Amino acid sequence: MAITPPANRLWWNEPVERTEALWIGIALLWAVIMFVMMPYWHIYGQQNLSTEAYKISPDAYTEKVEAFVEKYKIREEGDTGIPVVKPPAGADIYMLGRLWEWYPILELEKGKQYRFHLSSVDWLHGFSIQPTNINLQVHPGYEMVLNMTPTESGEFGVVCNEFCGIGHHTMLGKIYVK
């Protein structure tokens, strides 16, 4: 029994039973398939996370974002005072997470690729575009850069999905895709 020492002292000489052998073969094959799927998707898939990232101080990042907003701001969102920014297709675009907002609001074009920069200037935040459901982790001091192409138009919410203190559930941003 499993709670007593093996009855057969030379248990390692026992042959492996057929069901087990079969299952081991199947499970190993499945493990290999699952492993291969990841490099396969890097080559043929269109949803891969870039590994481009830079160390940057919160102040330097804020400066870059402010310059970006100044350059491409088209209006403010309702009476919230939050700037809405419309960069040209292909541009470098920026978003910043801080307690407790995603700044600024972006207006993008469907089917156009952008170089998207993302960082936090205080704590960890979770960048979550809804309802398309893309989720990225945002660290202070690290600027993540990825190529992003919106494939559908509409109004998208940017939820913060990393706990960031008592205002966490009010941290909501927006992206328009036209």
Added chain:
Amino acid sequence: MAATHEYRVCPDTGFKIDLQADKLIKWNAVTAIVFLLIGGFFGLMVALTRWPTVHLLPADWFYLALTAHGVDILLVWIIFFEMALLYFASSVLLQSRLPMPKVGWFAYWLMLVGALLGNVVILQGESSVMFTSYVPMKADPLFYVALLLFAVGALIVCFLFFATLVVAKSEKTYEGSLPLVTFGAMVAAIIAVYTIASGAVILIPTLLWSLGLISHIDSLMYKVIWWGMGHSSQQINVSAHVAVWYAGAAVVFGAKPISEKVCRMAFLLYILFLQLASAHHLLVEPGLSAEYKIFNTSYAFYLAVFGSMVHGLTVPGSIELAQRRRGYTKGLFEWLRKAPWGNPAFVGIFLSIIIFGFVGGISGVVLGTEQLNLIMHNTIYVPGHFHGTVAGGTTLAFMALCYWLVPVLFRREIWAPKLAQWFPWLFGLGITGIALFQMGAGTLGVSRRHWDMTFADAPLSYDYPAAAHLLMAANGVSAVIASIAGAIFCLQMVLTLLIGKKREGAVPVASDAAEGLTGHGHGAGLAVPGTFVLALVFLTSFVLYYFVNWKYLSEIWLLS
């Protein structure tokens, strides 16, 4: 030395039990159950808050309760119970004296003080940082002190476990190799040493930082090392509950492994790859290379997952084999139909295997796939997944074992045995509901650790689909069911100790109908065809669900 040890002989198992080990097992297990009750209560509060129309707690209490739920249930309940298991698997199963029982008590008090301090600090409200305590969010320094005290206590028990193995070996208390259950417990203990070391490496500087002695801790480095502890420690839980599965199969059916070699190899894989898979939690972080993520997240080539798939076959397989030897040989499933469905130890373990495999296991692999993580990271899919592993798998297995272990150790009959028959079904149902509904809501993008999915206080607005609200309500209902079941369990265990009928005589553990016969499975055909069919059903669900998620992924925006 040995002369100072007193023993009693267990009438049920015939084992000679060191009284000090006996007492340590009881105290650790009972303490664990008390914290399960506390942690479960906080879980219910959290779930009722996340039920949109109930929305029970205010925001600050919600985050406090969520921190307490994580700490009390994932750390305190599970680890205290694992300490009891370590004493059981070493001193009791090897029928050895427990060396240095005073050290065992010292460790117990250290852990208890850590656990109590942790609760006090969390309740004071300045440490609602979640059990992960990611920097740069700061908790009260005593929060880190509490975790460290608890961890050091657990580390000491691991060393006591190894010491007992050495003593048993040198005093020749058993012949041949370690029992499989002890072997599994040893794997858990080895992993525990590694993870507690990682925990210390990161929590000590964090403590100094919270005291102002260190000015900066890099948040990415914190996460990498923290999950070296956090993820690997889940491998402790898996090893421990797989050992419990084997133990349950042994005491209920007298089952023995189909082949020792295969089971032990599967356990060994856990050790070989234990340091990997922390990347499960880092798949969408900035700046980590794809090669590192793929290699790490898949435990090399999914070899630890492979190990679990093997246990998933061999545990029910050993039960099928034992039942067939008893004569239940008709068709594929007579062995299963004729299983003791009124025995909570068996039913609990059976459901634990099913929930761990189908719900926790499959979702875990999907979640841990590099690109698929993009559509799930930090959504409530994640808690959905781990309620399948650590609540439906580990916790249910431990609870099921209690229905056997408590009467054996305390020599009392379970209070209200009829109620006990209901327990595993109710708890299994509730936890499966929690897991599946949270996974469903996560697929619709609902965030984890989030007080208000309506964003009522936010300057901007976003509406989740109505289905997401419905799923969170269903999660709340499931949480009520699981909590009722959890309360039944805690109540039964406590009342059994206090007023359970004293047992006379013995209920011997099952013995294998054909112990000694080794000629199984050597003829043509499969020895355990029923289990093999179940395994194929599992594999089919796995493959389908895995590729459905790649399909979802292919529909999101393009990223490169």
